[in-house]
Amino acid sequence: MTFVQLIDCRTSRFDEMDRLMDTWVERTRGKRTATHAVVAKDRSDDSHFIEIVEFPSYEEAMRNSNLPETGKVFQELVALCDEMPTFTDLDVVRDEQLYARTARLFFDTIGARGELPPLDGLIAEDYHDHDPANPQDTMGMDAMRRAIEEWRGGFDYAFTLEDQIAQGDRVCNRWTWRGAHKGDFMGIPATGRTVTMTGTTVFRCREDGKIVEAWWQYDRLGLMDQLGALDALEQ
Incomplete structure (x- = not known):
């Protein structure tokens, strides 16, 4: 079952965060299990961002989270946020393009x-x-x-x-x-x-x-x- 993780964060340093995401992609090349990622900004709050990351399954998401590179990037991500990011784990029950x-x-x-x-x-x-x-x-x-x-x-x-x-x-x-x-x-x-x-x-x-x-x-x-x-x- 496809699994989606929502990462909700607030930051005034999005440009740095964006570059950090590029760094994570490079560091995990050939290892990461994420298949799709979207970053969206709140239209009513320029400091509010949500990243939507898709995985083939919950198990693959956990394997991705356990990569040393992911842990290191997460620590750097937290340092760029105004407050601790929150995570929402979702099992996809309908997916229609x-x-x-x-x-x-x-x-x-x-x-x-x-x-x-x-x-x-x-x-x-x-x-x-x-x-x-x-x-x-x-x-x-x-x-x-x-x-x-x-x-x-x-x-x-x-x-x-x-x-x-x-x-x-x-x-x-x-x-x-x-x-x-x-x-x-x-x-x-x-x-x-x-x-x-x-x-x-x-x-x-x-x-x-x-x-x-x-x-x-x-x-x-x-x-x-x-x-x-x-x-x-x-x-």
């Missing part, structure tokens, strides 16, 4: 059977889509709906997300697409074949969680081969 959730919901939505559901809760009106298979970028929600409808007209399909990596306002998604060719697609009549395709999509999200930009890379040539579109070229 909201931008990653939006990405998952987007893929589920465009692969849903029946009429394409509204996309206004997922993508912005000024959405910008980069697809190397298109001569021009797709601009706007309405244009993106038309592009999706072209795929939905040709295939009954679904995405399987293999990996997701979220950082800042970007979510990278590695996916596998599987579809049944039921209708005309790029001039190719329905073949009834079941086809697969792999690809990667990077989404950029804005503060309200909506997707504003996307970059697609996928094996379109492999898809065309599965549909028999390359047979004539090989003869």
